[in-house]
Amino acid sequence: xxxxxxxxxxxxxxxxxxxxxxxxxxxxxxxxxxxxxxxxxxxxxxxxxxxxxxxxxxxxxxxxxxxxxxxxxxxxxxxxxxxxxxxxxxxxxxxxxxxxxxxxxxxxxxxxxxxxxxxxxxxxxxxxxxxxxxxxxxxxxxxxxxxxxxxxxxxxxxxxxxxxxxxxxxxxxxxxxxxxxxxxxxxxxxxxxxxxxxxxxxxxxxxxxxxxxxxxxxxxxxxxxxxxxxxxxxxxxx
Amino acid sequence: xxxxxxxxxxxxxxxxxxxxxxxxxxxxxxxxxxxxxxxxxxxxxxxxxxxxxxxxxxxxxxxxxxxxxxxxxxxxxxxxxxxxxxxxxxxxxxxxxxxxxxxxxxxxxxxxxxxxxxxxxxxxxxxxxxxxxxxxxxxxx
Numbered sequence: 001x002x003x004x005x006x007x008x009x010x011x012x013x014x015x016x017x018x019x020x021x022x023x024x025x026x027x028x029x030x031x032x033x034x035x036x037x038x039x040x041x042x043x044x045x046x047x048x049x050x051x052x053x054x055x056x057x058x059x060x061x062x063x064x065x066x067x068x069x070x071x072x073x074x075x076x077x078x079x080x081x082x083x084x085x086x087x088x089x090x091x092x093x094x095x096x097x098x099x100x101x102x103x104x105x106x107x108x109x110x111x112x113x114x115x116x117x118x119x120x121x122x123x124x125x126x127x128x129x130x131x132x133x134x135x136x137x138x139x140x141x142x143x144x145x146x147x148x149x150x151x152x153x154x155x156x157x158x159x160x161x162x163x164x165x166x167x168x169x170x171x172x173x174x175x176x177x178x179x180x181x182x183x184x185x186x187x188x189x190x191x192x193x194x195x196x197x198x199x200x201x202x203x204x205x206x207x208x209x210x211x212x213x214x215x216x217x218x219x220x221x222x223x224x225x226x227x228x229x230x231x232x233x234x235x236x237x238x
Numbered sequence: 239x240x241x242x243x244x245x246x247x248x249x250x251x252x253x254x255x256x257x258x259x260x261x262x263x264x265x266x267x268x269x270x271x272x273x274x275x276x277x278x279x280x281x282x283x284x285x286x287x288x289x290x291x292x293x294x295x296x297x298x299x300x301x302x303x304x305x306x307x308x309x310x311x312x313x314x315x316x317x318x319x320x321x322x323x324x325x326x327x328x329x330x331x332x333x334x335x336x337x338x339x340x341x342x343x344x345x346x347x348x349x350x351x352x353x354x355x356x357x358x359x360x361x362x363x364x365x366x367x368x369x370x371x372x373x374x375x376x377x378x379x
Contacts, residue, residue: 040346060350064342074343081347175339 004035004105004160005084007075009068010092011042014051021055023098024090033105038078039092042071068157069178076161077170088160095126096158100198104160113165113191116183117198118153125199131215139180139222146230147187152195154180165191174225177218181225188233251290259283275330278323 006024010017017039024037038058041049043065052059060074072089079087086108090096100117107115119125120136132155139154157179161169168189174181186193262279265271271279289295300308 058350060346062342062346064338066339066342070339070343073339074346077343078347078350 002033002086002105002109003084004033004086004088004101005075005079005082006035006037006088006090006101007072007079008037008039008090008092009042009071009075010039010044010048010052011065011068011071012044012046012048013092014044014047016094017048017092018051018055020090020092020094020098021052021057023094024101025057027098027101029102029105033102035088035101035105036084037090038075040071040075042066042068067176069173069175072157072178073169073173076166076173080163080166080170084163086160086162087166089157091157095200095202097198097200100158100196103196103198104158107194107196108160108162111192112194113162114186114193115160116151116153116156116193116195117158117200118151118156118195119198119200120152121195121197122199124197126202135215135219138219139226142223142226143180143183146184146226149187149193151183151193154183156198156200158198158200174229177222177225180222181229184226184229185233188230188237248290248293252287255283255287255290259287278319278326282319 008017008020008024013020021037021039024035027035029035036058038060039048039052040060041052041062043062049059049061060078062071062074066074075089076087086105088101088104090098090101096117104115104117136153136155140151143154144150155177159179165186168185168191169182172185183193259280262271262276262283266273266276296308296311300306300311303311305311305314
């Protein structure tokens, strides 16, 4: 029996979260796979927690706001402590396709440590704003320089991690904008990474954590993060 | 090169330095300031005190280092000291930030576990069972 935790980070998502939970719980899985959704409420100031409980879903309430990296890491730690085989990050804003969860698990079962759902392999569906696409293109080359692999959608948070990867991320996970930086981390720890094509949707309501206003800051911060994660890993290996 | 510092400002400088040193000591005694963060302050205050007492000292050192105007040496030294200490504070804050994050996460997970236990105790068909038991999940063969 394979237990998979669906980690759903949520910050002020009372309008979207019910639909997201419904989508995840209505997934039909093969008989040997159990998926269990877990919403992590990042100290929301709206009714996110009540909506989650009303939908009879597991909930962890963070007492103070941690930001996306800290929230997702909480879910990964929970999965690790409670004996789950895999954890999937699944955003609470409705962008990630629930019907691809089983695909992620099945690819991971083929022996990959990390499987990423990518928007840019088949270039279908919602592919983010122009500025963000430039950023993603830029990170693709930086990651190629550092790691020697091409990840088409390094900012995608839709990914599955096995226990080996969970152990690594519960030790260290970047605070904000963790997605590109963690790829360098996985590669440095010699995890097997695989990308599969998925189609994403535009968020249903509310604002993304990354706004156009912050793009320059985002790019500088992530570049620094990539750079230092790379050299930290080299230092630790020696 | 002998410039005489007026005695009045010298006394004021000595008194101020001493008062500052005493204040730091009081903060440590009352456990409002940890020793490791007070070392920098004590050293700086002692330097101030030394130069308040040793009147020609600053000129001698400036001359020795090749600085033409003694006040420039003070500014350069003070700014460097401030930057170093700010960097040190950033390190302290980063450290606190990391520890704070870990504590928050562990606390939230523990709260979740306790809630699960209480729910289980309260009513046998509590939410934990419907959430955690595999039998309730839709499965196909």
